[in-house]
Amino acid sequence: MESLIGLLLAPPLLGAAVLLLGGRRLDRVGHWIGTALAATSFAVAVVLFADLLGRDAGDRTLTQHLYSWVPVGGFQADIAFRLDQLSMTFVLLVTSVGTLIHLYSVGYMEHDERRRRFFGYLNLFLAAMLLLVLADNYLLLYVGWEGVGLASFLLIGFWQHKPSAATAAKKAFVVNRVGDIGLAIAILVMFTTFGTFAFGEVLPAAADGGATETTMTLIGLMLLLAACGKSAQVPLQSWLGDAMEGPTPVSALIHAATMVTAGVYLIVRSGAIFEAAPDAQTAVIVVGAVTLIFGAIVGCAKDDIKKALAGSTMSQIGYMMLAAGLGPIGFVFAIMHLVTHGFFKAGLFLGAGSVMHGMNDEVDMRRYGGLRRYMPITFVTFGLGYLAIIGFPYLSGFFSKDEIIYAAFGRGGTQGWILGGVTLLGAGLTAYYMTRIMILTFFGEKRWQPDAAGHEPHPHESPRTMTIPMIVLAVGSVSAGFLFNLNHAFVDWLSPVTGIAEGDSPVSHLTVSIAATTVMLIGVAIAWWQYGRRPVPEHAPTGRWVTRAARRDLLQDDFNHAAFVLPGNYLTRGLVYVDHKLVDGVVNGTAAAFGGLSGRLRRVQNGYARSYAVSMFGGAALLIAVTLLMRAV
Amino acid sequence: MSTLTALAAETTTSGGEAAQFWILAPIAVAGGLGTVLMRRAVHSALCLAGTMVILALFYLANGAYFLGVVQIVVYTGAVMMLFLFVLMLVGVSAADSLKETLKGQRLLAAACGLGLGILLIAGIGQASVGSFTGLAEANADGNVQGLASLLFTRYVVAFEVTGVLLTIAAVGATLLTHRERIERNKTQREQAEERVRSGEQLPPLPAPGVYARHNAVDIPALLPDGRPSDLSVNPTLRERGQVREVHRQALADLAAIERRTAEYQGRAVTVTPPRRAGDAAPATDEGNDTPAAEGGGNGDHGDNGDNGRDNGPDAAGEEARR
């Protein structure tokens, strides 16, 4: 069975190679090749999953050592895979959602003449993501980490003819780079401390107190920085909103379901390190809590449907980060929420894509309205995803989110109350902004506008290749939570890897569920009060300062500009000034001095043989003088 | 000569040799200085020849009979004559201007010479020269025989190589001065046609000095209106600055004769006052011997030559019109 692990990765990698190198002759079938290979990968994942299920709980870790990548003295980096319950969960999520989105893209990208290339990039992404979650050591994980970054860059900027897309791709790449530096530093420190990269050696050593707490805190903080970059957490969150410039399937797959959750994976995978560094753990919690509220507020204010969903993604990943920061109390639930979120958020994005598909690529929700009659399947699947994300009882969000809220209370003491309050507030905000999206898009009056070219939109249901994935994901959104909680199936499945602990929550499970549901209903009610009762204005009202700030992503870009860009500019200007005046002055001065000297020396070379003869005779005289002097001495 | 031989054969030097040295050495030095300081190259060559002859005497005095004779026959006789030939070819009387054109060259040369001399003399003084061993033993079989036995034994390779060197030099010199004709000779007809086509002077050039008082080759002829004709003198002479100007007095006399003739015949006086020829001719005043380039740079020679050539056809055209 171990040998199958490599086979997980092979199909998408092959697909990327074939599609990207194959040239135009593959244009007609390229998308089906890509989809088939993604499906192959999923099939292999299912086989492996069945195999894992057949084993004992403690024996569910498969490793495959392909070859030694860098065997140099004490430095050992292998191409080796590790498939355990955590990886398996991710592999299933990535391949299943990935396959569905491949299928969806067949319809969505139908009229794009570069569709083959798009599928090549998607396959490349799948391969990199699988490498990331299957890696047996941090160095290989880093390769996958960079690979998904590259795929993300390529896909965000897929419509590179749009300057906004090209800029967004660049922004995502640069911001991710900051996080990647964190990961690089973490890996380097890890190597100097433990002398190895392998999970199987680093994590036990970290758990046994193999290093000082300061070192562990440093590693933890650097890992957190990496996670912040990849998962769009405060303070490296600014790229995610702009990344919505990419095609919608990309937003669904990469920027909702899979890649952005890689940060959570990293932290859960490195749980032992964070357990040894309480300060770093606290930092993770703070980042998660701040992002949770931050993303929710941004999501409330955006009129662009994809950006509102992006804010939501940020917020939901905040939940996961918070849970991951809680340690074993929250690890399992972070992953559970990650999986359910992967389903319903992918479904929501696909629904948004379907709406855009029918509305001439319009993204402003204020120009939607009343679409439920025109695209019923989209409406139903989107609605189910909506109910799942706001935590409607017995849908998947309800289970995973309530568990996180409960775990937040389980932190204990004042911190527990604060975190519980924040997560509850987040649940209310989630209900508010999702209801807002729902009402603006599918209910109310028609507010359609002709697009820039003057075409009236003719909303219509999307083709079957698009609706089938939406239906499948909607089913997943509805049922996943319930299935996971059946007999504690998910907890039992994952806990051997991540560990599980019971927090000392001051409130009971039932209380949390009731409170969360109440808050959710309040949020829905407020949203309905604001948007459902009366027609929505076609142009956004100015709003109060909070709204205006939230529309500008809570000034994150302005902050980055003021905090990094401007000082950088001033520094550069200063350096340029120094360079011009001082360095160039010295260099040019030297050059001028030599130039002047040469100009004078040049006159010696006047071309007159007699002048040269003088120097020859002078030289001869000098030689004689030296010889005589030497003899005299 | 026999006394000299006897002197050289002895190991100790006699007073006679000293007297010979002190008489001849200053003359040799004077010759060397003359070579450097004489303005005309011919004089320099003659001074050098004198020095060489004296050096030949010194060779003889030092027992180098063969070299002494070779010095006279080959150096003074052949090489110096070669120099003189070339001088004739280039222009025997063209004197060098002694005005230095390179800034500081004289000063530097003097410094170098002085330094070199002092250093050489210091070196000689420092070396343990000792006294003459004498060549009596080495010249026992005769100087030429002694040289020959060395030349054809120990130095035979060098000797052969110098032979090759001389051959190469001869071939090289021939090659350098030889101009290969790469096109066939023009026929007379072609030459004539070319001449007409180019608009050059067709009839013979005017002979020098015909209408002037003198008929020497270095005096230009006078045109009917009394101007001197540039075409009538050899351009080589003009280039060397050796053309003698027609005296003003002669021109005035000529004008007077014309006037008197006219009065006698009762015609109106139509003769224009004589003008000097254009500036193109080398501006030499009465002092014919003064070199043209006395004050100017070296380039003046070339410029003058060019002007002269350029003016030739023009003047011819003028005369043709007239």
Add this chain to the structure above:
Amino acid sequence: MSPENYLHLAALLFTIGACGVLVRRNAIVVFMCVELMLNAGNLALVAFSRMHGNLDGQIMAFFVMVVAAAEVVVGLAIIVMLYRSRHSASVDDASLMKL
């Protein structure tokens, strides 16, 4: 008489020749000054020959003469060529190497 006299005379002639090379502009005169220098060297060689009592110095002088003859032949040929093409025998006119 000691060899020193001859050597001093040779040094003097050599220096005079050197100065001539540096000062004169007529290529032929320059050449003659070079000849003067060579002759000065020959004089020293001959004096050495007598001083040491063997003929090697004279052989050297002989070779110098041969080389000088070759040099004169080629050098004068060059001067003639130069004069033909530039109508001048001044060494300063052949200053094409300057900037």
